[in-house]
Amino acid sequence: MSKDKLNINIKPLGVLDLLTFKKLVPYRKKKIVEAPANPVKETPPVNVLAHRLHPQRQYMTVSEIVEETAAARTYRLVPDKDSETFELAQFRPGQYLSFSFNIEGSTVTRPYSISSSPEEALKGFYEITVKQNEGGYVSNFIFKNWKPGTAVISSGPQGYFYHERLRDSSKVIGIAGGCGITPFRSMAKSIAEGALDISLTLFYGSNTINEIIFLKEFEELERASKGRLKVVHVLSEEKAEGIEYGFITGDLIRKHADLNGSSVFICGPQVMYQFLRKEIGSLGLRKKDVRWELFGEIKNVDKVTGYPMEKADGSFMMFVHMDGSTQRIPASAGESLLTALERAGMNPPSACRSGACGFCRSLLISGDVFIPEDEDGRRLADKKFGYIHPCSSFPVSDLEIIIPRAR
Amino acid sequence: MIDEFEKALDVRIRDSIEEIEIATPVTFANYTGAFNGSIYGYEPAPWDSVLPRLMCMNDESYIKGLEFAGGFGVRCHGYSSSLQSGELAALLTYKKFMEVKGV
Numbered sequence: 201m202s203k204d205k206l207n208i209n210i211k212p213l214g215v216l217d218l219l220t221f222k223k224l225v226p227y228r229k230k231k232i233v234e235a236p237a238n239p240v241k242e243t244p245p246v247n248v249l250a251h252r253l254h255p256q257r258q259y260m261t262v263s264e265i266v267e268e269t270a271a272a273r274t275y276r277l278v279p280d281k282d283s284e285t286f287e288l289a290q291f292r293p294g295q296y297l298s299f300s301f302n303i304e305g306s307t308v309t310r311p312y313s314i315s316s317s318p319e320e321a322l323k324g325f326y327e328i329t330v331k332q333n334e335g336g337y338v339s340n341f342i343f344k345n346w347k348p349g350t351a352v353i354s355s356g357p358q359g360y361f362y363h364e365r366l367r368d369s370s371k372v373i374g375i376a377g378g379c380g381i382t383p384f385r386s387m388a389k390s391i392a393e394g395a396l397d398i399s400l401t402l403f404y405g406s407n408t409i410n411e412i413i414f415l416k417e418f419e420e421l422e423r424a425s426k427g428r429l430k431v432v433h434v435l436s437e438e439k440a441e442g443i444e445y446g447f448i449t450g451d452l453i454r455k456h457a458d459l460n461g462s463s464v465f466i467c468g469p470q471v472m473y474q475f476l477r478k479e480i481g482s483l484g485l486r487k488k489d490v491r492w493e494l495f496g497e498i499k500n501v502d503k504v505t506g507y508p509m510e511k512a513d514g515s516f517m518m519f520v521h522m523d524g525s526t527q528r529i530p531a532s533a534g535e536s537l538l539t540a541l542e543r544a545g546m547n548p549p550s551a552c553r554s555g556a557c558g559f560c561r562s563l564l565i566s567g568d569v570f571i572p573e574d575e576d577g578r579r580l581a582d583k584k585f586g587y588i589h590p591c592s593s594f595p596v597s598d599l600e601i602i603i604p605r606a607r
Numbered sequence: 608m609i610d611e612f613e614k615a616l617d618v619r620i621r622d623s624i625e626e627i628e629i630a631t632p633v634t635f636a637n638y639t640g641a642f643n644g645s646i647y648g649y650e651p652a653p654w655d656s657v658l659p660r661l662m663c664m665n666d667e668s669y670i671k672g673l674e675f676a677g678g679f680g681v682r683c684h685g686y687s688s689s690l691q692s693g694e695l696a697a698l699l700t701y702k703k704f705m706e707v708k709g710v
C-alpha cells in the first residue's frame with residue numbers, strides 16, 4: 201500500500217463543523233439575493249400530465265349525430281381547438297363525463313357515460329348516447345339544441361364503473377337496461393379492439409325490438425371479438441324470435457352465463473335496480489362481485505324506505521353561503537338540494553349527482569335533510585361533522601348550508 | 608406488492624379485494640396541485656435544507672402571524688417533517704398569540 205494512502209488526515213471534528221454552520225446562513229442569504237426575481241412560469245411535468253389526464257373542463261363541439269332509435273341519439277364530440285382543448289383525456293371503458301348546460305338561465309349538470317372506446321378518444325373523439333325521456337329536462341334540451349357545430353363543455357372522465365383487473369374477474373356479466381347500455385358499448389368496443397382483456401356476457405333489457413339501441417352494432421362487435429362478447433337481448437313488451445321475453449331474472453342469467461367466478465356489472469334506470477336487487481340477491485354473489493353504476497338523482501324520494509312521509513309536500517327555505525355571499529332560496533321536499541340550488545340560478549359544483557363522488561360536498565349548519573341510504577356515499581368523518589352531499593340530500597326543514605368551492 | 612405479500616405470509620388476499628385504487632404522483636398532483644405531485648415536499652438543495660431554513664426562520668417571517676406547515680416548510684420534505692412542521696407552526700402561533708396578549 202502506498203504511503204499516500206496511509207497518510208489519512210483526520211479532521212479536527214467540531215471546529216470545522218462549526219465553521220460550516222457559521223457559513224450556512226450567509227451562504228443561504230447570498231443565494232436568495234442572487235436568485236432572479238422572475239416567477240417560475242413552467243408547469244412541472246407531473247402537473248402537466250395530471251392536467252392532461254384529469255382536465256377540469258373539456259371544451260368540445262358536436263361533429264356528428266346518429267339516430268340510434270326513435271328516442272336515442274349518439275353525439276360525436278371533438279376537441280374545440282378555439283377554446284384551447286386540443287386533445288381528449290383518456291378514460292377507462294365505463295367512465296362518464298359530467299356535462300354542464302345553461303338552460304333558461306340556470307346552470308345544470310348531467311353525467312353521461314362515454315359510449316365510445318378509449319382507442320377512439322386517442323383518434324380524437326368521444327361519443328355519448330342520449331335517450332330522450334318524457335319530461336327529461338336535460339335530454340329534451342340536448343335533442344332540441346345540439347346540432348353539428350354546437351359547443352359543449354364537460355368535466356374530465358369520472359367514475360368507478362370500470363373493470364379493474366386486480367379486483368374483478370376476467371369473466372364479466374353485464375346487465376343493462378335502456379340507456380344503461382352506453383358504458384357496455386365502450387367496454388365491448390374495447391374488447392373487440394383487443395385493449396380490454398375480458399370476456400363479457402351482456403344481458404340487455406329493452407321494451408320492444410325497435411327500442412334496442414346498437415342492435416346491429418353489437419352483432420358486429422360480437423363477431424369482431426371472437427367469442428369474447430355475447431349479447432342476450434331481453435324484451436319486456438313484445439315477443440320476437442330468438443330473443444328472450446320478460447325481465448332479466450336470476451334464472452335467465454343462470455341460463456346464459458356461468459356465474460361461478462364472474463363479476464357482475466349493472467347499469468340501468470332506477471326501476472330496473474329495484475327489481476334487480478332482489479334477483480341479484482338470490483344469486484348468492486359476494487358484494488365485491490357486483491357493481492352497480494350510479495343512476496343519478498333519486499326520483500320519487502317519498503317512495504324510499506325511511507322517508508318521513510309527513511314532510512312529503514313541504515316547501516322550505518334554504519340559506520346558502522357560497523363564493524363569499526349568502527342567498528336565501530326555496531327548496532321543495534321532493535327535490536334534491538342540488539336541484540334547488542341550480543333552479544335558483546346558482547352554480548354549485550357537482551359531477552355524479554348520485555351521492556358518490558363528493559364534488560358537491562357541503563356543510564350543513566342547521567336544519568335536517570333526508571338522505572336515501574343507497575345514495576349516502578359520505579365518509580364516516582363527514583357524517584360525524586355534518587357534511588352532506590346536496591345531490592343526494594332532500595330537505596325536511598328550513599336549512600342553512602355552506603358550499604365550498606375548491607377551484 | 609400483492610404477490611409479495613401473498614408469498615411472504617402464505618395467504619391469498621387477491622380474491623378478497625373489494626375496492627382497489629392505485630395512486631401515483633399524478634393522482635396527488637390532480638387532487639392537491641402540489642409541485643410534481645410530491646405532497647410531502649421535494650428534496651431541497653444543500654444551501655436550502657433543514658438547518659439553514661431553521662436558522663433563518665425568524666429573519667424570514669414576513670407576515671406577522673403567518674406560519675407554514677407541510678413538506679415545503681422549514682423542516683423540509685418527508686412525512687414526519689410534514690407532521691412536525693405542523694406542530695411547530697401551531698406552537699409558534701400560540702407563542703406569538705400569547706405575546707400579543709402580553710401573557
Ligand code: FES
Nearest residue numbers: 551553557558591
Ligand atoms: S355530485 Fe357527486 S356526490 Fe354530489
